[in-house]
Amino acid sequence: GQQLNQSPQSMFIQEGEDVSMNCTSSSIFNTWLWYKQDPGEGPVLLIALYKAGELTSNGRLTAQFGITRKDSFLNISASIPSDVGIYFCAGQLGGGADGLTFGKGTHLIIQP
Amino acid sequence: KAGVTQTPRYLIKTRGQQVTLSCSPISGHRSVSWYQQTPGQGLQFLFEYFSETQRNKGNFPGRFSGRQFSNSRSEMNVSTLELGDSALYLCASRQTGHMYFGAGTRLSVL
Numbered sequence: 706g707q708q709l710n711q712s713p714q715s716m717f718i719q720e721g722e723d724v725s726m727n728c729t730s731s732s733i734f735n736t737w738l739w740y741k742q743d744p745g746e747g748p749v750l751l752i753a754l755y756k757a758g759e760l761t762s763n764g765r766l767t768a769q770f771g772i773t774r775k776d777s778f779l780n781i782s783a784s785i786p787s788d789v790g791i792y793f794c795a796g797q798l799g800g801g802a803d804g805l806t807f808g809k810g811t812h813l814i815i816q817p
Numbered sequence: 818k819a820g821v822t823q824t825p826r827y828l829i830k831t832r833g834q835q836v837t838l839s840c841s842p843i844s845g846h847r848s849v850s851w852y853q854q855t856p857g858q859g860l861q862f863l864f865e866y867f868s869e870t871q872r873n874k875g876n877f878p879g880r881f882s883g884r885q886f887s888n889s890r891s892e893m894n895v896s897t898l899e900l901g902d903s904a905l906y907l908c909a910s911r912q913t914g915h916m917y918f919g920a921g922t923r924l925s926v927l
Contacts, residue, residue, distance in 0.1 A: 738915075747821070747907050747918030748860075793860065804850060804862030804875055805916070 711794050711808025719816055724781040726792060726811040733774040734796030738805065739766075742791045751792075752779070781813075789815050819844065821910050821919035829925045835896040838922045842889050842910030848872075849891040850916065851883060854905040863906075866891055898926045 711728045718724060728737075736755055740748035752763050754770035754777060761768055765782045777796075781788055791812050795805040822841040830836050842849050851863040862875035866885035883893040889910075895902055903926045909916040 740918075745920065747909070747920050749918070750915050753915060795860075804865060804873055805852075805860075806862070807852075807860035809859045 709794060709796060709806055709808040711811055713811060714809070715812040715814065717814050717816055718784055720784060720786060722784055724784055724788070724813060725778060726794075727776060727778040728794035728796075728808045729776045730796055730806075731775075732798075734798055734806075735774070736797040737768070737770050737777040738795040738797070739768050739777070739779045740793045740795060742793065742810075744790075748793055784813075784815055786815055789813055821908055821917055823906075823908050823919040823922050825922060826920065827923050827925075829927060830898050831927050832898055832900060834898050835894065836898060836924060837892050837894045838906055838908075838924070840891045840893075840908030840910075840919060842891070842908075843912075843917055846910035846912045846917075847889050848911040849885055849889065850909045850911070851891070851893050852907045852909065852918075853877070854907055854921070855903075860907070863893065895924075900926050902926050 709728050709730050738753050739751045741751055742748045752761050752768040757774050758772050759770040767780045791810045793810045794808040797803050797805050824839045848867045850865040852860050854860045864883050865873045869885045880896045885891045905921040905923050907918050907921045909918045
């Protein structure tokens with residue numbers, strides 16, 4: 706089946722630093738999504754990408770849908786303490802009925 | 818608008834038992850999907866229901882089943898529980914567009 710490789714697995718950064726994480730796939734997706742999950746909660750959608758090459762921002766977050774449709778990255782600028790959490794990429798091949806394929810997550814830890 | 822509601826939040830069962838989890842989608846959402854989240858395997862797709870019909874199914878054994886009612890509420894059932902079924906079970910609802918997740922039901926199998 707499809708697999709997503711998400712890296713890095715964890716990041717230890719200082720407040721104010723920029724963060725970059727990415728996902729690569731063995732096969733193409735038509736939609737790339739980035740979620741954040743806080744402890745005890747379900748994933749919350751951050752950014753959705755629908756077209757190869759698309760670059761989308763949501764506040765301090767920027768994500769891109771790779772040209773090959775097999776990769777995506779998420780950048781967070783000027784990190785703040787509330788950015789702590791686990792970030793997941795997810796790909797979807799088709800439309801409504803297709804389930805999402807998730808990466809294993811990037812655990813972001815901000816050091817004081 | 819209320820979010821996706823999952824009950825119960827926590828559940829402890831023993832091997833061999835069966836369990837039923839419940840999900841109430843966002844009002845107006847007709848699509849409900851279920852995912853299993855474990856530290857080892859991450860988030861994995863179980864199945865998706867739309868208008869009381871299962872539209873898609875992930876790669877899980879037949880012990881995992883679900884259904885959707887006419888009011889779009891959904892239940893998933895796991896029979897003959899195994900230790901490896903311990904996980905956070907997440908439900909997500911969608912009308913058109915994005916998927917919204919509930920907080921999940923944490924199932925522990927002893």
